[in-house]
Structure formats: C-alpha cells, structure tokens
Amino acid sequence: MVLNEMAENYYSGFKKISLQFITAEEFKQIEKTSVHLRFKKGETILKQGHQPTHIAFLQSGIVKFNFFSEGNGKNTILTLVSAPKILGGANLFYKDNNLFSIVAVEDCEVFLIESNILFELLKKNGRFAVALFQIASDMFKQSILNFISVANKQKEGRIADVFLYLSGEIYFGTSFNLSLTRKELAEFACCSVENVIMTLSKWQQEEIITISGKKVEIKDINKLKQISKIG
Amino acid sequence: MVLNEMAENYYSGFKKISLQFITAEEFKQIEKTSVHLRFKKGETILKQGHQPTHIAFLQSGIVKFNFFSEGNGKNTILTLVSAPKILGGANLFYKDNNLFSIVAVEDCEVFLIESNILFELLKKNGRFAVALFQIASDMFKQSILNFISVANKQKEGRIADVFLYLSGEIYFGTSFNLSLTRKELAEFACCSVENVIMTLSKWQQEEIITISGKKVEIKDINKLKQISKIG
DNA sequence: CATTAAATATTGAAAATTCAATATTTTTAA
DNA sequence: TTAAAAATATTGAATTTTCAATATTTAATG
Secondary structure, three states, X not given: OHHHHHHHHHHHHHHHHHHOOOOHHHHHHHHHXXXXXXXXXXXXXXXXXXXXXXXXXXEEOXXXXXXXXXXXXXXXXXXXXXXXXXXXXXOOXXXXXXXXXXXXXXXXXXXXEEHHHHHHHHHHOHHHHHHHHHHHHHHHXXXXXXXXXXXXXXXXXXXXXXXXXXXXXXXXXXXXXXXXXXXXXXXXXXXXXXXXXXXXXXXXXXXXEEEEOOEEEEOOHHHHHXXXXXX | XXXXXXXXXXXXXXXXXXXXXXXXXXXXXXXXXXXXXXXXXXXXXXXXXXXXXXXXXXXXXXXXXXXXXXXXOOEEEEEEEEOOEEEOOOOOOOOOOOOOEEEEOOOEEEEEEEHHHHHHHHHHOHHHHHHHHHHHHHHHHHHHHHHHHHHHOOHHHHHHHHHHHHHHHHOOOOEEEOOOXXXXXXXXXXXXXXXXHHHHHHHHHOOOEEEEOOEEEEOOHHHHHHHHHHO
C-alpha cells in the first residue's frame, strides 16, 4: 500500500536522524515502548493541560496546535504542522502540563514515544539532544512568526499569510485540498469567520485565488505576497 | 558595591546550575571565552538578523525581545525578561539568524558566551543540554502566552495582562518604577499608544492603579485580573 | 434516503481601534 | 541653561472589525 510505504519512509526519516546519534540498540528501546496510532480528522492527539507523558512523532497527516481559552471559549491555532515531524513543542521542552492541544486536521499516523525513555536517551547523548531540540524549535519559530503577523497586520494581510504558509509549508504547491474549515482559518488568522469568507470572496473576484468547496488554487501568488507585505 | 555583589550572585547562579552538570574545568572554558559587558538602556545586545555567534546570560537588568517589521516599520515586543536568566530564545535553538533583537530597557550586565564553545559542551553533556533547554524554553512559553492574550482579548484585557506580567514576573510587587515608555507598552500589548494612555487614565480614575510619570502602584490587582479574564 | 446539524455566505448595524491634529510636559543634547 | 526632541495626554473623525440576523449549501447520522 502506498500509505504504508509513505509511513515507512517517514518513520525511517526519524529513524535515520536518530541513528546518527544513538545506537540501533537504543533505538529499539524507543520502538519497544512506542505506540503506533491512527487519528481521524478532528481527534486530539495530545491534550492541553494534560501531563506530558509522551512525545509524538507525526508520520503522516496534518495537525494543528490549538489553544483553547477558558475565558471566552475561543480557540486559537498557533501553527499547523505537516508530516514528517517531531511534535515536541508542547512538551519536549516543558516539565509543565501541555500548553496547547495537538489535534488532527487530516487523518494522521503518529508514533507516541514515552517521554521518560526519550529523555533518558537525550540526557545520555548531548548530540542527539541538541539535534532534536533544534528540529523541534522550528515550530516555535513558526508560532512566533504567526504572532508577528497577527500583531502587525490587519485581517487581509493575516489571511494572506495563512494561505502563503499553507502553500509553502503544508501543501507544497499552489493547488490543494484545504483541510481547514473557514472557522479554523479564522482561528489561525485571528479574525472572525465573516472576515475570512468575505476576503476569500473578494480574492476570487479579483482572480487571486479560485476556491470551490475545499479545492483551492492560488492563481496569483505574487499578489498574495504583496497583500502580506502591505499588511 | 551593591551592584557588583548582586552581579556576583546572579553569575554564581548560572555557575551553580552549570556546575551541576559540567566540571569546574569545563566551566572555566566558558568563562575564558566569555565577555562581561554593560549595556545602557536602549542599547541592543543581540540584533535581529545577525548570525547567532553568542549566547547571552543576563546578570542584572531588564531586556525586551523586540521584533522589527520591515513592512511597516513597527516594533512588537514578544516578551520582557528580568535577570538572572539565560537569553537563549533567539539563538540557543536556531542555527538560523536571530529571529528578533534583545534590547536593554534598563541598564544591564550581560555575559556573552561563545555559542560554539557552549554547544560543544552541550553536545558532550546531555544532562546539561536538557537542563539549559528547559530553562530557556520558559521564554518561548511567555511569548506564546502573550500571543494568546493578543489573539483573544481586546485592548483593555491585553494591557491588564501586560501589567500583571510586569508585577508578577519582572518587578515582583505591586509598586515599581516602570522602565517602559507608553509606546513600548503599546508594542507589548499590540495596540496604539493612545489606547495605552487612555486605558491608564481610565484605570487611574477607577482607582485600579496610581501612575505618575514612571512610578506605578497597582491598587486593586483583583480588578486587573478580572479585566484580564473578561478580555 | 431523509432529517438534522454543520459549514458557508451575505448584509447592515454596532463596537472597537486607529489615525490625525494639537497641547503640554519631560527628557535629551548642545 | 536653553533649545530641540521625545514622551505624554486628549479629542473627534475615519476606519476596521465584530456581532446579529438570516439564507443557502454541504456533510453527517440514523
């Protein structure tokens, strides 16, 4: 099966990275205590507020980093991540409870690795630790860049940034099947659903994008970049 | 001198942490290649876009993590940090250029440690690496919490969050000499200067705070917390 | 396959925020 | 010490954004 082959590749990507730093014996230790799980669209992989007992390695699929605010019941999407990637942000760094949830926005394959097993290996092997932290920190970088976008730009620039991110970092192309709802796009761009819908309608009229249902095609990416720049 | 004594304590704090993981010999190696510098209010310690050649350890003073946007010339303050703390966020994790600048908002004493020396030690010593990464990741957490505040709350809630943070994490009390200008408060709360000024005037009338020049006293911190909660 | 729920879409009013203009006070630098 | 610059403060108009109401389309569920 194609999917399993891909999963194998992704997994071997993680294995490959790991084996540069730890022994095959040590990697087997990780494998032995890891669980291979599938999550359906919408399911929560790691939950905000829970104890960080596991580190997740995303083999296939797309996930969102979702923060839920008790105060007003609103969600904020900090960033999106597509496989293959180690999902360390929420708990690789902190001893505290998970800052946010990690939720599948498409069907996902995930390896859940026991934190304490991995941490013991990291403590024994500084090179492995440094490498893994550097990989994981990429997601922080993305969250911060999204913060900057939200802080400095108004809705149209922010939505442009979301679509540029989707095109460049998630779907790797200008045509894709959007796995986010308009509500989720709004939670990512930090604006109302109406803003997203109106902006997309406007862009369609201006022939910047074509969008029908979930099918998106970015027709004029330079114009999107310009909108992002203006803010 | 009192200042030097304090600096000595802060420094020995870092030394103390380090010596739990590395040898005295190895720490001497850090010391040997480190520079002890003083920065005046407003001076840049590490600059956005530069190569991350040094890791900074803040011995005394307060710094801001400042992001400058080319597009519109605006600054955003990601978070504030007070001594003693390792300022790893900008470059402890990334090989890339510094994501943001670190700027003194009060006179500071800083140890600049050569990245490659420290990294060699981290690679040799996984326990040290894990410990240092966990300490440094605190600043990411704060940036993300600030993001959440900006994304979900409106100006009054955000400004309340800024003052709660200043009181709880920077000045450790309800009376303090504010080292930020109104413009900087606005850059931290991601709103206009007018919003900050009007909100502070309003709070003064409502006897939530007393503010004259730089002298701030929070009279009713519970009300501030309530404003923060409402958003 | 029918019913319900959820998602998408549009509109105008209401609210929040920024912008522009201007004045006063404080700080900085010559 | 004084002139210039920066910071603080206030106000109303203009703009942006959200909220509320409502309709249509699509997806989910028994």
